[in-house]
Amino acid sequence: MKQHELPIVNLTLLKKKSLLTILLNSTKGDNHMFRNLYAKDDKGNEIDILRNGIVSCAVFDSAILLNLELIKTPHSTIQGLERDLLKSGWYEISEPIPGAILVWEKQVFADSTAHRHIGFYVGNNEAVSNDSSVGFPRKHHFTCDDTRKIEKIYWHEDLDKG
Helix, strand or coil: CCCCCCCCCCCCCCHHHHHHHHHHHHCCCCCHHHCCCEEECCCCCEEECCHHHCCCHHHHHHHHHHHCCCCCCCCCCHHHHHHHHHHCCCEECCCCCCCCEEEEEEEECCCCCEEEEEEEEEECCEEEEEECCCCEEEEEECCCCCCCCEEEEEECHHHHHC
16 A cells, blocks of 8 residues: 655744643643653652652743744753753843743742742733642743742744744
């Protein structure tokens, strides 16, 4: 049986529309995909470096950005993701626009650890990011109801194309 070849079609990926749709779709239920990432520590112990979704915001963001060819590699830390953002053409802007990346200040948690946070602005004063209290992506007020200061806002010119 002769195989049918698929036609070659030249397409232009609509990165901003795709990004915003992926983000909003990620909040339509409990998405377990970004809850766990395993590594061995320096003593050979296997650990979940995302702590069952509590610190998975960088993995969530980088997976989406990598899929849309807006960064070069996946990341499990905000620091590494920010370095890649800058190397991949992202730059700081002063006001959020839909599709922009938001980096929030450090917050001290109940276990006395302090973490920065990263997510996406989706418009109408709302953001989508991994919710550390439940370990799932959620839509929320972009300033976390004025409880967390935004440190940086990043934009990529590819998002201007749709």
